[in-house]
Amino acid sequence: MNKEMLSKRIGQRLKRIRSDRGMTLDQLAKKTGVSKPMLGQIERGESNPTVSTLWKIATGLHVSFTAFIEDEKPNVTVIKRDQVLPIIDGCDFQVFPLFPRSKDKPFEIFSVKLEAGTDHTSEGHAQGVHEFVIVEKGTLNVKIGDEVYVLERGDGIHFPADQVHHYINGSSSEACVFTNIISYEWTGL
Structure with a gap:
């Protein structure tokens, strides 16, 4: 598309x-x-x-x-990441919607690419929304409140996402790629 x-x-x-x-x-x-x-x-x-x-x-x-943006879903879905059109915020933050939320699935899964030396601020989501982040490539700093969590490849973090949170790539040369799972399970949305 x-x-x-x-x-x-x-x-x-x-x-x-x-x-x-x-x-x-x-x-x-x-x-x-x-x-x-x-x-x-x-x-x-x-x-x-x-x-x-x-x-x-x-x-x-x-x-x-x-x-x-979601389509009607068949019983089996295969996603080819290189065929998923990203939603772009500026030129440094790209969100690839891999598995959009559906009526029977209270979560959605994204692949996110954050270019070297950049950061992205995410406004707080609805009360009860949780995020699960797993770093696939590079190093990601996640700032929640005054706390900064440093995640390397293979590391993950889970947090209530109803507050402002920041994704920061402090590398001067390498993009960071991470999987972001957003769960609405606790919200009833």
């Missing part, structure tokens, strides 16, 4: 969710903290939202991050 198709799908899904709930764009803007003009552009497929913007919308609507 190319970028234009992805933007259109996100827009169609957002409009459908908003319409199903009988919400106006003004109401959606108040609920999500995303401006009405930006929401309109996203719904029309004219804007490709950043990861942060999509998270704000998903959190405000109490839906999964991938509710805007």
Whole structure:
């Protein structure tokens, strides 16, 4: 799926969710903290939202991050990572939605690439959302509150994700790749 198709799908899904709930764009803007003009552009497929913007919308609507992009699923799913179109926030943070959340699966799995010397701040998710992170390549620093956790290849971390958290790649030469599992099991979302 190319970028234009992805933007259109996100827009169609957002409009459908908003319409199903009988919400106006003004109401959606108040609920999500995303401006009405930006929401309109996203719904029309004219804007490709950043990861942060999509998270704000998903959190405000109490839906999964991938509710805007997921396909109907067969019984067996094979994912080829090199065929998954990333959602890009800037040019240094790429999120590959490998296994989007579905009605029968209260979690989603992403592969994330964080370029050398960069960091990404993730706003807190809904109360009860948990993240599980496993480093596949490089070194990742995860900052939660005032605490920084250093993870090497093969290391993992689990934490309640309802607070601001930061992913930091302190390497000056190597990208960090990690698997991120987001669990909604405790939220009822």
